[in-house]
Amino acid sequence: MKTFPVGGVHPSDNKKWSCKKSIELLELPDVVNIPLAQHIGAPATAKVAKGDKVLTGQLIAEATGFMSANIHSPISGTVTAVDMQPNAQGLRQMMITIKREGDEWMPEIDRTPEIKRACNLDSAAIIAKIKQADVVGMGGATFPTHVKLSIPDGCKAEYLIINGVECEPYLTSDHRTMLERGEELLIGVEILKKALNVEKAVVGVENNKPDAIAHLTKLAKEKKFDVVIEPLKVQYPQGGEKQLIAAITGREVPPPPALPIHVGAVVCNASTTIAVYEAVQKNKPLIERVVTITGKELKEPRNLLTRMGTPISKLVEMAGGLPEGDVKVVNGGPMMGRAMVNIDSPVTKGCSGVSVYSGKDAHRVEPSACIKCAKCVVACPMALEPYLISKLAKKQMWDRLEEEHITDCIECGCCQFTCPAGIALLDYVRLGKQTVMGIIRARAAASKK
């Protein structure tokens, strides 16, 4: 069975609490907050003002330039504010607040349950539809999908890889989506193949989801979809774009600024593929997504189909409320997720799950000294030296950090997970990466002038 060649760790996946729970519809929130920046790139520009009436699926913010995405209203009602609101990290960012009145959809959106397979559009028309419907990568990186599908000159896509790996522990939203909406996923693959003009399409699924692999394989055979379902050996971070390409094609993506397309691969998350299907076949913008709410101590872990902008506290409520005592609520899973200080913050396009930890799990271990055992070096899937770059970042040696390729870091957290001394390596690595990226950007801007 295939997997990626360098580094990786095996955290216990802890998916058992929610992987058997079918996707349920979360009741509509009374008020939603929609951040204008929920994708990589420039924040969208608000097209509504306080007092405006909007329908579900109506454009409320427009993409600012190419590297940006539109935003459509997830509910119908009245805009009550376009103002700075605290996000999950407690920092204020621009959000549109909408108070719900009923649930009236835009008429052009096809809400029938019927599955539409035939698609007569050409590549440019498909990409235009995806762009209009604000589809972005839903695995967490929130890279605008239309940008990914616009192949730069001189490159040719050979592989379309659908990322159904979901290697992050705890989270099960992609798993449930693949199980329950397999056919839509495979039609989405067909559409993406057409948009990219590629022959080969592979859906990569880790072997800890045998039911999803069996279901998709059966569907592909029965309904004659030209797609390979590839079971992968379980290893974190297989869901990383570069790791998945290496696992499936055996090709290594060169360091930035090279992109996956330079080795002929385009990777798209499974949920994103369904969003592509809905955008193209149903005219439905990305206004809802499946969010896993899970945790050891939660009464009722669930997979909820949630409208964007719904307060996360509502999901927690649906899961039976927070446990007593010290609690850590993390936006995402334990490896790459970020702890939240404001659980009233909204569900965004990149939010695939919320995991809750209590008691001892809510705290980090007390770190001891580094003994240079090099476990982090072995674990790093990008072949970096985490103990070294972490130390260099602490000493603010930015030039050295750039030489050590800190910008290659995918922030997967393998180094910190594997460290026997419990050192928070990623804290300083992230700081170093942010600073070095800033320096590189400033240099590029200066050289342009």
Added chain:
Amino acid sequence: MTVLLSTILTLSVLGVLSAVILYFVAQKFHVEEDPRIDEVEKMLPGANCGGCGFAGCRGMADALVKQDDISALYCPVGGAEVMKGVASYLGKAAPEKEPAVATVRCGGVCSKRPRTNEYNGSKSCAVAASFYVGETACAYGCLGYGDCVEACAFDAIKVNPETGIAEVDADKCTACGACVKACPKHIIELRKKWPKNRAVYVSCVSKDKGAVTMKACKAGCIGCGKCAKVCAFGAITIENGVAYIDSQKCKLCRKCVNECPTGAIVLKGMEPLPKEPKAPAAKPAEPKKVEPKAEVANNDSVKEQK
């Protein structure tokens, strides 16, 4: 015996040969260096703090000797005395600079700025600031993990464990600016140093709206502008919802201190003005004073509902 002799002989010949080569090389590649650089370096304090903008005192000495106009160079540690000495030795005009002191502009002590969460990450302000808002709801205030303390070469800045805020020992501070650079929240500023460490400054840099600031911290500047109105010297400006006192224009008259409804303007080394004579003048401004109070009441009630 012959082995011993031949060894000694070979080594001696090699030594002499090397000495001759080295002599000629030294002659050929001799670097002419101004002996004054060594002298000036000796005059400088030797702290190698980087406060002058150079990596160390040697770099500063080199620049002092080589540049004709040294008005832009200044050693904050040695101060005017050292600069005068250096200038008279080099026969150049001494650069003049007012003494300055690092000032931490945050008044969000624990009693005024409640903790909303517990930070579990690496104890570094830079790391915490890259993660999130901090342990309180104020995104602008002092985080208190002491990046400035680590940066200070003179033991002049400490985080007070009771208030959780960095405090400067004005007598030890040399205004080298290392803490200013180290603070990820840009709270620390070098301000004019008055005799007896007197100071008046706005101890808040929050750019949030008044109501938001109030909710996060009871000692924050809400940008009401009362201080700017009362200032006779035009030293106070309100920008982005926060007041700023220009230490060059300020005359330490202390009128603004009594006007501030939240106590964000801090007075140091002096007694405040008596409050009574101000009372009639303050009356017309009273309706405005009510506003922030009402917001506090609202916020409290919101909390109770939760």
